[in-house]
Amino acid sequence: MVFKTPVLIVNFKTYAKATGKKALELAKVAEKVAKELDVEIIVAVQYTDIKLVAESVEIPVYAQHIDPIKPGAHTGHILPEAVKEAGAQGTLLNHSERRLRLDMINEVILRAKEVGLETIVCADKPETSAAVATLKPTAIAIEPPELIGTGISVSRAKPEVITNTVSIIRKIDEKIPILTGAGITYREDVEKALKLGTQGVLVASAIVKAKNWEEKIKELSLPLTLLR
Amino acid sequence: MVFKTPVLIVNFKTYAKATGKKALELAKVAEKVAKELDVEIIVAVQYTDIKLVAESVEIPVYAQHIDPIKPGAHTGHILPEAVKEAGAQGTLLNHSERRLRLDMINEVILRAKEVGLETIVCADKPETSAAVATLKPTAIAIEPPELIGTGISVSRAKPEVITNTVSIIRKIDEKIPILTGAGITYREDVEKALKLGTQGVLVASAIVKAKNWEEKIKELSLPLTLLR
Amino acid sequence: MVFKTPVLIVNFKTYAKATGKKALELAKVAEKVAKELDVEIIVAVQYTDIKLVAESVEIPVYAQHIDPIKPGAHTGHILPEAVKEAGAQGTLLNHSERRLRLDMINEVILRAKEVGLETIVCADKPETSAAVATLKPTAIAIEPPELIGTGISVSRAKPEVITNTVSIIRKIDEKIPILTGAGITYREDVEKALKLGTQGVLVASAIVKAKNWEEKIKELSLPLTLLR
Amino acid sequence: MVFKTPVLIVNFKTYAKATGKKALELAKVAEKVAKELDVEIIVAVQYTDIKLVAESVEIPVYAQHIDPIKPGAHTGHILPEAVKEAGAQGTLLNHSERRLRLDMINEVILRAKEVGLETIVCADKPETSAAVATLKPTAIAIEPPELIGTGISVSRAKPEVITNTVSIIRKIDEKIPILTGAGITYREDVEKALKLGTQGVLVASAIVKAKNWEEKIKELSLPLTLLR
Known part of the structure; x- marks a missing residue:
């Protein structure tokens, strides 16, 4: 199972x-909107919340990072x-708040494939996005760190x-989904991201800190409905 | 609530x-022995298993590490x-498989206190154990890394x-519990650890890899019953 | 040879x-003032400049960091x-711009002793300064990071x-020299640092960025002459 | 000035x-062979030796790593x-003994270009070599870490x-020099490396630990003379 785009x-x-x-609660609101709008x-979510959330919602649940380790002595x-x-x-992998060594990004993508986990690898710039593309993750998210959390x-x-x-x-991989992150706050931001040729968006503070989660998730999801 | 010693x-x-x-399963076996022997x-456990285990057993559940962060943007x-x-x-903190910067050990102990978490900080040598003692964690575990996992x-x-x-x-702190780790495999190892003046033991592979979890946990718990 | 205090x-x-x-050039100005005021x-200095500077001046030259390694394969x-x-x-070791793991601070102090290098280990807080003291470096510098470079x-x-x-x-070590860092800019700052019971100061931007190096070094050295 | 290949x-x-x-001494032997064989x-070399060596030999001198920083407060x-x-x-950059985060490899290559330094970026596998190629360093060295130092x-x-x-x-960059590292010990290893389509070799222990530096450097340099 691979996630669908736009996402x-x-x-x-x-x-x-x-x-x-x-x-x-937040995951349930996201699930509600996903079902209503069919997006x-x-x-x-945090590691400690994966099980709780995954057992309670039907939308895909992701970790925010995994380590390039095999079972064993890794306290x-x-x-x-x-x-x-x-x-x-x-x-998620290589988020600007949890950057990884190049060799580890490669290893962890391979480990994820072995285990059956999808990988969305973040990158800060066009060049590093290209580098990530050569490693064949499930998707790439471009997030200029200077805009993260700024609105x-x-x-x-x-x-x-x-x-x-x-x-x-696209010169390296014709099909891999590309996502836009950093500062996505309004419906127009999502529309623009899709218009510029990316297949989805990565959002944090705009949703988590919204007064009304449902409204904000709907606002940011609506542009996705137009692309199916 | 603070854990009891010997532990x-x-x-x-x-x-x-x-x-x-x-x-x-393993946690339930540990709980069974804890109750039977009253130790x-x-x-x-791993982060992803904390909730599952903590909801199902009555013995204390610990994480293996926490980060010195406050709620916020820390993917x-x-x-x-x-x-x-x-x-x-x-x-646990500063295990040989997850060593920390000195300033972070201090910060994370303070954060744990704020949040109401106990901290067992590992150290590799007498000198570094003393350094850890000055930072006032709940307990200190001494684990020479060259013996970890060796039996x-x-x-x-x-x-x-x-x-x-x-x-x-003891020159720095008269009361703080001191635990012995690294290579603890047999009943005699635990007896020796207690005899040498420490208040408990930290065990991994000897128990996890044991053919019979219950027997091994009992074997290593018996010396604790003599000290009450 | 150990450096003299106040320093x-x-x-x-x-x-x-x-x-x-x-x-x-800057090292020569420092040497000139050291000789004139007998302080x-x-x-x-940077690694690449150690040899050049050490061959040209008679005052002590320090590195800003060393790694806890032995000769071998450590590219x-x-x-x-x-x-x-x-x-x-x-x-210097464990500066706020180059923090180290606790076990490495210990190892690197031991390696420095083997090799015959003095160690001035920085710490951010009273607690971590105490932790450093247990590891017996040559001296300790207390530098609250939030004041570094602020003036x-x-x-x-x-x-x-x-x-x-x-x-x-002082509860842990009666004699070890303690230095004050972070934001030292004027003569009064040095006087205060000495009055509060420390044996010297650690200064960066106030001197390096001064319009007149000689004047600024003299200004900050003068209080040292009163303590001999 | 860019280094010549084969190298x-x-x-x-x-x-x-x-x-x-x-x-x-070792650099002078290398220089002697370079001149004699015209290779x-x-x-x-280590940071502390760059100036000494660069002033004394006419062959190119490299650092083993640089940080992605600008002048300023980076003790x-x-x-x-x-x-x-x-x-x-x-x-050199990203050697297996000094691996870097992907974003930092990119930044440090850019900084090196600004300053006028060439960059030879190591990688452990074909995939990561490709990733490095997208970042446009001066050259790439492929070094499977499991063979480094093995002979x-x-x-x-x-x-x-x-x-x-x-x-x-070559799909990403038609011209960039590719170097072979890890375990290069004998003349045949160099010949094979060149025959397989790389433009040079990266050698450490085989030369440094050789009883006769000149002989070993000559042995490993001879195959280079055949390719001009």
């Missing part, structure tokens, strides 16, 4: 508002098999970053 | 045999609040490491 | 104004023996951090 | 036999400008790793 990915990060019981929404690390057994369908979306502020990224990745 | 801590690491459903046994990190809400009573217990092979550690820590 | 340590960091030929001034690392042979008398000296803004640090370290 | 790169690592005065030999880091001013023509050359033991790497990189 909205909600990164819960380690926000208090998206931890434990509240993570479950693909993925929730990327305190994130075992891909553990994340899988807890119910995750995939994982200024990359699709509005730096559309050329998106188009450059798409063009450079 | 047996079972570190599940990321062993396949101690992941997910099997983690729960304190703590299980340190892929281990939020102390999340570990607490999932049901953990405390956490050669530090209490037999290097008793002077234990006695030096105890003596150097 | 002024000038951290060249990786400032352009203190790199290569300019590092040599102890140490210059902590790109800082070998203590190499730093020693290049002419360094010692090294607001810790001795003025947070005198209690200094006095707490001194009191907590 | 022999001698990585001095942090071997005692290749530190300080001995680094200079391109690069020496990658203990490796400033590209400092390495350049000391006389380096380029630097078993990758060109003999795993020729398909080399041919796969060449083929995958």
Whole structure:
């Protein structure tokens, strides 16, 4: 099973508002909107919440990171098999808040494939997105770190970053889904991201911190309904 | 609530045999022995298994690590609040497989106190154990990394490491529980560890890889019953 | 040979104004003031400049970091023996811009002793300063990171951090020199640092960025002359 | 100025036999062979030895790593400008003993270009070599880490790793020099490496630990003379 595009990915990060019981609440709201609008929404939750959320919703649940390890003596690390057994369908990787060594990105993508986890690998720039593409993850998310959490979306502020990224990745891989992250806040940001040639968006604070989760998720999901 | 001494801590690491459903099974065996022998046994499980295990057993459940972060934008990190809400009573820290910067050990102990988590901080040598003692965690575990997973217990092979550690820590803190780790495999290892002045043991492979979990946990728990 | 107290340590960091030929110039100005005022001034320079500077001045030259490695296969690392042979008398360690794992601070202090290098280990707080003291470096520098580079000296803004640090370290080690860092900019800052019970100061931007190096080094050295 | 191919790169690592005065001796032997046989030999020395060696030999001198920083407050880091001013023509990067985050490899290549340093970026596998190629360094070195220091050359033991790497990189960049590392010990290893389509070799222990440096460097350089 691979996630469908266009897609909205909600990164819960380690926000208090998206931890434990509240993570479950938020995931249920995302599921409700996904069903109502018939769009693909993925929730990327904390490790401790994967099982709880995955057992309670029918939309895909992701981890936010896994380590490139095999079962064994790795106290305190994130075992891909553990994340899988807890119910995750995939994982984010190399987010700007959890950057990885190049060799580890490669290893962890291979481990994820072995275990049956999808991988959405983040990158900060067109060049590094291309580098990621050569490693064949499930998808790539381009997130200029200077815009993360700002409310200024990359699709509005730096559309050329998106188009450059798409063009450079497409030379290496014609089909891999490309997602736009960083600062996505309004419906227009999502529309722009899709118009610029990407297949979805990665959103965190705009949704988690929204006063009305359902409204905000709907707002950001609507553009996805037009592309089916 | 603080764990009682003498104590047996079972570190599940990321062993396949101690992941997910099997983690729960192992934790239940530990709980059974803890009740039968009336001894304190703590299980340190993977993040993804904390909730499952904590809801199903009455013995203390620990994480294997937490990050020195506050709620917020920390994709892929281990939020102390999340570990607490999932049901953990405390956490291991600075294990030889997950060493930390000195400033972070301090920060994370402070964060754990804020959140109400106990901290068992590992150290590799008498000197570093003393350093850890100045930071006032709940307990200190001395684990010479060269003996971890060898089946050669530090209490037999290097008793002077234990006695030096105890003596150097006691100058700084008269009461803090000191635990012996690394290579603990047989009843005699635990007896020796207690005789040398420590208040418990930290065990991983000897238990997780044992053919008969119950027998092995009983064997290693028996010496604890003599000290009450 | 151990450096004398009171001492002024000038951290060249990786400032352009203190790199290569300019590092040599700045070191010569420091040497000039050290001789004129008969005070102890140490210059902590970049690795690439150690040999050049150490061959040209008679004041102690320090590295800014060394790695806890032995000679061998460690591409790109800082070998203590190499730093020693290049002419360094010692090294800074665990600066807020280059923090180390606790076990590595211990190892690297031991390696430095083997090789005959002095170690000035930085710490961010009273607690971590105490932890460092248990590891027996040559000296400890307390530098609250939030004041580094601000021009607001810790001795003025947070005198209690200094006095707490001194009191907590003195319980562990009666003699080890304690240095004050972070924001030291004016003569009064140095006077205060010495008055609060520390044996010297660690300064970077206030000197490196000064319009007149000689004047600024003299200003900050003068209080040292009163303590002999 | 860019290094010529075919090329022999001698990585001095942090071997005692290749530190300080001995680094200079070894570099002079390399220079002697380079002149006698008219081949391109690069020496990658420790930071502390760059200036000494670069001033004394006419062959290119490389650093073993640089950090992706600009001049400023970066205590203990490796400033590209400092390495350049000391006389380096380029630097190794991402060696298996000093792996880097993907975003940092990109940043540091850009910084090196700004400063006028060449970059030879190591990679462990065909996939990661391709990823590196998208970042446009001066050259790429493929070094399966499991063979480094073994005396078993990758060109003999795993020729398909080399041919796969060449083929995958050539799809991305038709011209970039590709070097073979890991276990290169004998003349045949170099011949094989060149025959498999790479433009040079990266050697450390086979040369540094050789009883007779001149003989070994000649042995490994001879195949280069046949390709001009």
